[in-house]
Amino acid sequence: MKKQILLVAALLPMLAKAQSNTFTITGKIGHLNAPARVYFDYTDFLNAGGGREDSADVVDGTFKFTGELSGIATCRMALAHHGDGKMKAVYTGDVIYFQFGPENFVISSKDSLSNAVFTGSKVHDEEDAYNKAIGGTIMAITKNANYDYSSGTEAQRADSNFLKAVDQKFRQRVADRTEKQLQFAKEHPNSVFALVALSEVLTFKKDMAEITPVYNALNAKYRNSKKGKEVDQRIKSVQLTTKGAVAPVFTMKDVKGHPVSLKDLRGKTVLLEFWASWCSPCRAENPNLKEQYRLYKEKGFEILAVSLDSDKKKWEEAIEKDGVPWIHVSDLKGWSNEAGILYGVTAVPAGFLIGPDGKIIGNNLRGEALNKKLAELLN
Incomplete structure (x- = not known):
């Protein structure tokens, strides 16, 4: 009996570790049935793990995904309402992007993923607060730009000045968002979304004198992650790839x-x-x-x-x-x-x-x- 107790005690840390790395996503989208199908792609954000993909049939609006995850994942989920394939669902259909952790949560809506509400995900709650602070996702800003274009008359859409105005408005929104992302990273160095913010800031802003100290102030666990080291390399690469520099060989x-x-x-x-x-x-x-x-x-x-x-x-x-x-x-x-x-x-x-x-x-x-x-x- 004592040997059995010791064996169970030895297994408990392993079981706890396995449980802590498990996620379960339960979806409930109206009362959809076959041939409706959900496609799920995710990547470990911090550790840059290889991309994983899965899919599931929808039965009376319900679907479920489970898996193992060591940190935070970046995800794309697409719903093919009529079973017309992944590519159509991703590029022209009902698709959402979000981040999640090793947690159990529910995605629910009466009609679509794009209108879904998340329940039970602390990571998504933090992501939602982050997006509100920076002025929305880049996809939302792009969607607004597309709306601005489509709301113009046929004559306006053929007018280069109208197109220029739409483009300038889009670029200004992106620039404003970039500054807010940098500010968020300054104010929240212990949030994983500070690293998310800086990884996006580098796409639009090249002032390394301003960005570098913000990166250096991040929580060490984020700087030392594989993603953190990639961001550090990208900061350094801006100086390596300026005009006149010798191109780094590979x-x-x-x-x-x-x-x-x-x-x-x-x-x-x-x-x-x-x-x-x-x-x-x-x-x-x-x-x-x-x-x-x-x-x-x-x-x-x-x-x-x-x-x-x-x-x-x-x-x-x-x-x-x-x-x-x-x-x-x-x-x-x-x-x-x-x-x-x-x-x-x-x-x-x-x-x-x-x-x-x-x-x-x-x-x-x-x-x-x-x-x-x-x-x-x-x-």
């Missing part, structure tokens, strides 16, 4: 698994292009890049495209469909792509034009700005 495998080094392209004018198969603006730029590549390849121009994909098949399909003949590499780590972290990439498309001497000529040159610069350099 080696990454191409589609066939062969290593490709940026250093081996010295002597050429190189466009280091960060993109992904799922990035519509990236794909939309490819026809222009193909034309520039045709014009200047024989004059020493090369494109090294680094994909932030995590699915090799989708990466290969995009290359083939777009017919892009330049060099393609990826480590298939998504946003944790090592070259992306090295260059401080927080959004795609992102490009760095590098001279034959290995020094950066310009950042984020696209469309006509890129064409003009290439003509200046190579004609």
Whole structure:
């Protein structure tokens, strides 16, 4: 008996650990039934764990997901009301984005995920307070911009001044949100959402003299997390990738698994292009890049495209469909792509034009700005 008691006592810490890392999400959306299906994708935010995905049928409006999670997860959940597939649900349907922890909570609504109420999630309550403090999510701001555009008359939507006004309003909202995010991080260094805020701030603000001390004041457990170290690297990379700096070198495998080094392209004018198969603006730029590549390849121009994909098949399909003949590499780590972290990439498309001497000529040159610069350099 004593041996059994000792055995149970030894197992208790293991059981407690397992229980503390478990999450359960229960959904109740009206009275939907088959073929309705929910698609669930999540990634460990702090530890940059590989993306995980799951799906579930909806029975009388109910669905459930369970799993293991060591910290905080960033999640996308999409509901295909009529069973018409994940992609349609994600890009044109009923989709929400949120963060959660190892907790048990309920998502409920009478009609849709987008109108759902969360019950029992402390992480979501904190996220909700954070979003209110900074002026809403970037998706909400984008949605407002789309509404501003669609509310215009047909004549207005064809007017460049109207489009410029909509764009300026959108950019001002983003700028205001960025400042509020930085302020939130200053005032809440012990909140995980301070790290969330700084990881987004770096996309829109490059004043490292202001950002660095805010980062340094964060709770050590967040700075020492894998995500915290990525943010630190991105802060440092802004100084490493300014115009005139020597472009940081890296080696990454191409589609066939062969290593490709940026250093081996010295002597050429190189466009280091960060993109992904799922990035519509990236794909939309490819026809222009193909034309520039045709014009200047024989004059020493090369494109090294680094994909932030995590699915090799989708990466290969995009290359083939777009017919892009330049060099393609990826480590298939998504946003944790090592070259992306090295260059401080927080959004795609992102490009760095590098001279034959290995020094950066310009950042984020696209469309006509890129064409003009290439003509200046190579004609």
